[in-house]
Amino acid sequence: MRREETRRMTITAVFAAILIIQTFLQNIGYVRIIPALPAITTIPMTIAIYGTLMGTKAGLGFGLFWGITRLIDAYIQPGNMVSLMLFQNPVISVVPSVLAGFFPSLITKAMGKTNYAKLGYIFSGAVTALTNTIMVILLTSIFFMHDPASLVHYLGNYSSSTPLILILITALGANGVIEAIFTALVVPVIVTPLNLVLKRA
Structure with missing residues (x-):
């Protein structure tokens, strides 16, 4: 039991270190293409x-x-005004992140009982990225529904009559699709050998 706890703590520490590096070093965890x-x-x-x-x-x-590291990052080194306005809100920073962490194992467990376990890794990667994007869009549309102009001003040239949620889908949706494809492709490549190593340990 103690050995298993030590192993889990070690894995968590390694992933936490990776996440911190991704968050606070430029263009590793957050790759800025359109400033x-x-x-x-x-x-x-x-x-x-x-x-x-x-x-x-x-x-x-x-x-x-x-979610906590994203919130901190928005205060100490926001990359642009949109990131500052969105992710300095604790709800927009934390809730999508928590939900994104919730779904991968659910999908993997459900599909692990079938003959399509490896396909579950692909779905878990895609769903993780899409959950984050969709929840950020939904929560942003709620928090800015009474004053959308303050945010839309930084998203581009959109008509004042365009619903905020459509603007957000247009502005942020492309990122979400790219993230989902990237994550879906990479997760099975990394998880498959890691699972084998962990089972042998």
């Missing part, structure tokens, strides 16, 4: 791998850790 818009994030890949390997409770905790 005015939020960065494309590679962190859902880390969240999906950890949640898949460690289970639901651990995934929730790791998602919370991501």
Whole structure:
């Protein structure tokens, strides 16, 4: 039992270190392609791998850790005004991150009981990234529904009559799709050999 706890703590420490590096070193966890818009994030890949390997409770905790680091990052080194306005809000920073950490192990467990276990890794990666993007869009539309102009001003040239949620889908949706494809492709490549190593340990 103690050996298993030590192993889990070691794995968590390694992933926490990776997440901190991704968060606070430029263009590793948040890759900024269009300066005015939020960065494309590679962190859902880390969240999906950890949640898949460690289970639901651990995934929730790791998602919370991501949310807290994202909140801190928005205060100490926001990359642009949109990131500052969105992620200095604790709800927008934390809730999508926690939910993103929750789903990977659920999907992996469900599909692990079938003949499509490896396909579950692909789905868990895609769902992790899409959960983050969708929840950020939904929560942002709620928090800015009474004053959308303050945010839309930084998102580009949109008509004042365009609903905020459509603007957010247009502005942030492309990032979400790229993140989902990237995460879906990378997660099975990393998780498959890691699972074999952990089973032998």
